[in-house]
Amino acid sequence: MCGPGIIDERTRNTIAAHAAKFREITMSPFGPDDEIGMLNLISPEKSREVMRAADGGAAIDLSVDYFIGMPSWTKAGDPGFQQWMTHTPVGTVLDDITGVGTEQNELVAYSGDAMSMYTHCGTHIDTLNHFGYHGKIFNGYEAAQCISSRHWIKCGADKFPPIITRGVLFDIAGLHGVDVLPENYGIGAKDLADALARQQVEFRPGDVALVRTGRMQYWPDTDRYINNAPGLNREGAEFLAEAGAAVIGADNLALEQSPSPDAENWQVVHTYLLAEAGVPIMEVVDCETLAGEGLYEFAFIGACMKVRGATGAPMRPLAMPLLP
Template identity: 30%
Template sequence: MFKKLALSLALPLTVTAAFAQAAEPTPAAAWYPSRYGAADEIGAANLLTPELVLNAAKLVKTGKTYALGIEINKDLPAFQHRSFKLYNVQPGEQAGLTMGPNQFTFNDELVVAWTGVGTQLNGIGHIGIDNVYYNGNRAADIVTMEGVKKLGLEKVPPLVTRGVVLDMTAHYGQDIVPEGTLFSVADIEAVLQKQGIEIGKGDVVLFNTGWLELIGKDNTRFLAGEPGIGLEAAQYLIDRGVVAIGGDTWALEAVPGDSDAVFPVNQLMLAKNGVYNLELIDSRALVRDRVWEFLFVLGQPRYTGTTQVTINPVAIH
């Protein structure tokens, strides 16, 4: 199934004639205009309020911080076409040259990479349905070679809210939950009950599956599939008013899924509901310390026109 999926997702590197079929205005559909208004560009981030932040800050008990981003380098396995290369450059310092009487030297780094490598925030302009994106925005109207003219992540406020992590490894009794394992609503509710927490409006919900343990050990398996939520579980979380759903996998949803649809959960979350996707979140330390709820803090890079970006969010307990 994944081989078929990979072939269907081969991406063009230009956006010229690809959207010619969308010449006519897109009529209103059941999933747009958005509940936040026809002009909205930030989706579920509208739920973030000062009151919500203040309540989330009350979760800080010890002051311990947890970096949720994974280390990124050229050897990190990435989805299909994506890659990461970092080059150290020392301008004007060839052959040991220095600057000024104080012999000033410095290091600069040049990164040539896709913005979707490593731990990442997928924005609501990242995934579409037949070239239509969140709030009915057509690719023909918003997509350019220099990014999107609407729905860019530069418009999204910092994501500061309550975070919760659900340990699916304990639920299934396996250090690495097998690929294709589909988390049901019953599974989620069982974990919530066991951990003694609930999901509330404005939350960021993370899943720990052990999948990151495969990096560097079995990269082929890592990219060939993954455990995750399905449409039923995604809708369950959306109905509870979450801002973002994330996990330690590269696409969040189960691959292979329960149908031939290509990433339907991402379509439901991003395109239809404006709920953000957080991928390759490292929640292992949180699980080791049994920190099930925490203050989640993310100030993503504000690259104008990007729909996804590499991040290192922080959990504070």
């Protein structure tokens, strides 16, 4: 069978998208204390099953490297990636900041560095507190009650467990026979269903969905990669969320088509997936090797930095072929 798998009533009741109402916060089917949404669909047995079949000797890195000047969302004033040396072999000799003297500093060549960035820089995951409606986020948590002087105290990146599950690539650029989808192309339900049919793959609840637009071919040209990007529209997001996606990712900067087709909402897909459907989002995922090898289903492994309360965090996801 190709397409979304058949969902029984019990599973359907655990998928928040089936209870979602337009532009309203959805309460979690996993209870009032839930902070990870549809990641709950990944059962320990599902993780064990996929790991039993994973070919660890052929892992594919789905992340990009971090460097000064890399494409990043800075239009709202957020900082781009920065990196600088805090210690160098020559500087340590001159400064003797270690206090051990010239002889030891000349013997031990010490280097160290630091970095700063927006938490939504590079390959990363968006947590459920990233976007909401009217001051509330998924499961009814209110900003007025759940943000400290430093960060959210609910639904932060520190709450996300390692993600080990089955992954499915939706190669939409390949479906249309192009290297890169046209600017601002909105990926809808038909595109996604047709991709599954073409690829002869079934999508199941608890899977990670990765959507390929081809935009990664423009990386690291900032203007070509970021501006007027093709991506999911709300219909496409609903298709994946209702099919039980645990996480939805893409190879572009912001998952959804840009600019927004909705004059009233500049982040249509983000608000739907995070606030209504409880589905975390991954962005800047390199899908080129998967598409090039025709690897449409695979073991997915990913873990984000445990940044307390963060609205997003860098991660280094891996895909592994599934053995017969």
